[in-house]
Amino acid sequence: GENVEQHPSTLSVQEGDSAVIKCTYSDSASNYFPWYKQELGKGPQLIIDIRSNVGEKKDQRIAVTLNKTAKHFSLHITETQPEDSAVYFCAAHDSWGKLQFGAGTQVVVTP
Amino acid sequence: ETGVTQSPTHLIKTRGQQVTLRCSSQSGHNTVSWYQQALGQGPQFIFQYYREEENGRGNFPPRFSGLQFPNYSSELNVNALELDDSALYLCASRMTGDNEQFFGPGTRLTVL
Numbered sequence: 755g756e757n758v759e760q761h762p763s764t765l766s767v768q769e770g771d772s773a774v775i776k777c778t779y780s781d782s783a784s785n786y787f788p789w790y791k792q793e794l795g796k797g798p799q800l801i802i803d804i805r806s807n808v809g810e811k812k813d814q815r816i817a818v819t820l821n822k823t824a825k826h827f828s829l830h831i832t833e834t835q836p837e838d839s840a841v842y843f844c845a846a847h848d849s850w851g852k853l854q855f856g857a858g859t860q861v862v863v864t865p
Numbered sequence: 866e867t868g869v870t871q872s873p874t875h876l877i878k879t880r881g882q883q884v885t886l887r888c889s890s891q892s893g894h895n896t897v898s899w900y901q902q903a904l905g906q907g908p909q910f911i912f913q914y915y916r917e918e919e920n921g922r923g924n925f926p927p928r929f930s931g932l933q934f935p936n937y938s939s940e941l942n943v944n945a946l947e948l949d950d951s952a953l954y955l956c957a958s959r960m961t962g963d964n965e966q967f968f969g970p971g972t973r974l975t976v977l
Contacts, residue, residue, distance in 0.1 A: 797968035855907030
């Protein structure tokens, strides 16, 4: 089955700096890669996603890149703000239609 | 448009008991998935329901079972609770054919 690895597990950045989270996946049949943001006491919130026929997607301060050959994808957050502090999860939609999640990255943005 | 809702918010049970968690899918969504999220970890897929039938299951024992109703709402039942079942249980819904899954706030289950 699909296996998703996510790095780093924690990330501290100064407000205004950029944050990058990287994930790798194992199942070459996976074709959809969402990113979720989870705040304390809440469910995961979909923030951006990318499909396997696209290499890059951007939405304001958030961008995601996908390298199908290397089986890795990354989340980039620019101009970070304190409200970006949360746990971020990458996921891969496997050939059976279920999401396999990474272990998460705790992002802390300090003013 | 109403998002995914779950009840109850919190629940405390003792080992060996049974529990039922409930989920109402987002308006127009006909596929519901359940995930277990242990503290400090990513969500783990339990199973998925479409047209009132289970059509995908993760690595969870049979004491985890579910139902989907004609209005697409769903239940997760766990029998013979174990301490390791303590977790946040998340429900997610989507339209079949769409990839985007939207999560509810979760039910925090504590097993003592």
